[in-house]
Amino acid sequence: MRSALRTAVTGTVAAATVLLATPAQATPPGPGVVGRTISQKTVGGTDYILREITIPPGQATGWHYHDGPLYAFAQQGTLTHYDSTCVSDGVYPEGSFIQEPAGPGNVHIGRNEGTTPVVLDVLYVLPHGAPFSQDAPNPGCPFE
Numbered sequence: 001m002r003s004a005l006r007t008a009v010t011g012t013v014a015a016a017t018v019l020l021a022t023p024a025q026a027t028p029p030g031p032g033v034v035g036r037t038i039s040q041k042t043v044g045g046t047d048y049i050l051r052e053i054t055i056p057p058g059q060a061t062g063w064h065y066h067d068g069p070l071y072a073f074a075q076q077g078t079l080t081h082y083d084s085t086c087v088s089d090g091v092y093p094e095g096s097f098i099q100e101p102a103g104p105g106n107v108h109i110g111r112n113e114g115t116t117p118v119v120l121d122v123l124y125v126l127p128h129g130a131p132f133s134q135d136a137p138n139p140g141c142p143f144e
Contacts, residue, residue, distance in 0.1 A: 030059025064133040068126040077118035086141035
């Protein structure tokens with residue numbers, strides 16, 4: 001299923017492969033949280049970017065939101081997702097699909113509370129030139 005999703009998304013995105021290891025761009029990402037761009041394509045005023053995000057055990061993405069919707073597939077591990085009320089709004093084990101809505105009203109954090117790395121295939125659907133995520137302050141939760 002993982003390869004079918006990657007093939008479908010990559011075919012839809014229809015772009016050249018770019019292999020870059022960069023921080024996943026959230027505030028503050030935990031040590032070792034990295035993203036690798038797999039493919040990207042701009043159609044009209046929209047950027048479609050497929051990335052692989054890896055979150056080591058005990059680490060998190062940092063609090064953030066996105067300027068466009070995000071769709072993901074959990075390749076490995078379990079992602080625990082928290083909204084700005086400090087409550088988990090989803091636990092996504094390997095094989096799960098994740099959807100995140102756009103906008104500053106959707107501040108969230110993804111945490112790896114397990115013992116194996118979380119690896120996600122993520123499709124960002126963003127206004128042309130927008131960053132992968134917008135940093136947000138901790139909304140008052142007792143964790144980062």
